[in-house]
Amino acid sequence: MVAILSVGATPVACEPAPGSYNITAAMAAPLITPRTRAVIAVHLYGHPADPTGLAALCAAHAVPLIEDAAQAHGATSQGHVLGSFGRIGCFSFYPTKNLEALRDGGAVVTSDDALAERLALLRNYGARDKYFTDLAGTNSRLDELQAAFLRAKLGSFATMCAQRRAIAARYLQELAGLPSLMLPGTPDGDAPVWHLFVVRNSRRDALRAYLADLGIATAVHYPVPIHRNTPFAAYAPTFETESDRISREVISLPFWPTLSDDRIDRICAAIRHSCLT
Ligand SMILES: Cc1ncc(COP(=O)(O)O)c(C=O)c1O
Numbered sequence: 001m002v003a004i005l006s007v008g009a010t011p012v013a014c015e016p017a018p019g020s021y022n023i024t025a026a027m028a029a030p031l032i033t034p035r036t037r038a039v040i041a042v043h044l045y046g047h048p049a050d051p052t053g054l055a056a057l058c059a060a061h062a063v064p065l066i067e068d069a070a071q072a073h074g075a076t077s078q079g080h081v082l083g084s085f086g087r088i089g090c091f092s093f094y095p096t097k098n099l100e101a102l103r104d105g106g107a108v109v110t111s112d113d114a115l116a117e118r119l120a121l122l123r124n125y126g127a128r129d130k131y132f133t134d135l136a137g138t139n140s141r142l143d144e145l146q147a148a149f150l151r152a153k154l155g156s157f158a159t160m161c162a163q164r165r166a167i168a169a170r171y172l173q174e175l176a177g178l179p180s181l182m183l184p185g186t187p188d189g190d191a192p193v194w195h196l197f198v199v200r201n202s203r204r205d206a207l208r209a210y211l212a213d214l215g216i217a218t219a220v221h222y223p224v225p226i227h228r229n230t231p232f233a234a235y236a237p238t239f240e241t242e243s244d245r246i247s248r249e250v251i252s253l254p255f256w257p258t259l260s261d262d263r264i265d266r267i268c269a270a271i272r273h274s275c276l277t
Contacts, residue, residue: 010035011235013227015242019185021045021198021250025053032057038064043072043082045221046098046164046195047184051077051085058086066090070106071195073099074161078189083109093142093150098164098195099157101146163257164194167264171197171253174268178275182249196221197255201275204249210274216267219252 012031017024021044028039039058041049051067058065065086069075072082073091083089093105110116118135121128126137172183182200186192198221201207208218225243227236254267 011232012036013232013235013237013243016246017050018242019182020047021184021246022047022049023054024050025057026050028054029057032061032063036061036063038066040066040068041086042068042070043075045184045198046072046075046193047186048072048075048077048082048190048192051080051082055085064088070094070097072193073097074157075193076191084111087112088115093146098160098193099150099153101143101150103143103146105142105146105150107142160257161193164255165191167255167257167259168192168194168197170261170264171268174265175199175271178272180275181271194255196252198250198252199271200246200249201251202249204251207271207274208251211267211270214270216270217254220247220250221252222250223247 014023014028014031016022017027023041032039039054041051041054043049043051049067051065055065067083067086067089069083069089070092075082077085083091087110089109091099091107091109093099093101093107095102108119110119121135122137123140124137125139126133126135128134168184175181175183180201180203184198204220208220211218225241225247226232227241227243228247253271254263
């Protein structure tokens, strides 16, 4: 929801655009100062966070754009895959992600050869050759078994993206027009990959309880906006932000690539009933 705009001494939180869960260039622009070191854009729930606009904004201010595409493998905007707009794109292969390993894993992508070389060093103790370190690095190599598993999964990845899009389309169709339910929108030119299907309702907890009574499990992503978490609390505004309201109102509906039409229809019927009574 909120993205951190500036790394370094003072993180600056940027609110999402109205009606969205992502930041945009318009929301970030007023926050950029000569002290801004980078803009970190999270493509939340698999939806593009205005990558064209943010890349242009960052270029105009000569600051790098870092894309957090942990939830957005394969999503595109204006025909370009997310992770390719910024100086660096970051992906997670954690077991809940769209492209998932059996344990932790991740990857960063960049078109900057020097940065790629530096990152490759950093993930391997900073060592170019065994026992000789050039940089103070860490051990962050992708485990080979996880890499083999991910490679096998790549074969079905496009199918799973298509399944996610079909499920999202069915939810959108079945839940359209409910006055108290805000559905996710997709700007023209964006092709999200629907990591989650998140709706917004001002009586969120009552709706969740009603669904739970029917055996329909839901979740909340995320109950605490990032700027209310301890490490960033000192930089958080004292007034209520849109992200605070979003955190109180969002519900993640059941969502996985093989979710059947029957189950979607049952879930949607329950939501309609709850929202209309
Ligand atoms: C948007 C986003 N960014 C970053 C991360 C962190 O990914 P990892 O746990 O692979 O480091 C996650 C994982 O939950 C995420 O959803």
